[in-house]
Amino acid sequence: MLQQEKGWTSETEMSDGQIICRVTTTSDAGTRRIRALGYIGLLATGRNHEAHRLAIA
Numbered sequence: 001m002l003q004q005e006k007g008w009t010s011e012t013e014m015s016d017g018q019i020i021c022r023v024t025t026t027s028d029a030g031t032r033r034i035r036a037l038g039y040i041g042l043l044a045t046g047r048n049h050e051a052h053r054l055a056i057a
Contacts, residue, residue: 005046
């Protein structure tokens with residue numbers, strides 16, 4: 001979803017029993033936004049979150 005909507009690339013990996021999630025972009029503005037959003041903000045970003053909210057309601 002992030003790739004389609006924002007042009008951001010995301011990947012996850014397991015390392016030493018921890019899950020590492022990386023989100024990257026080629027633009028400076030995108031980098032600032034990713035850093036500002038943090039993990040929870042990234043989870044709430046994008047149109048897929050709208051469907052989730054409606055399902056809860």
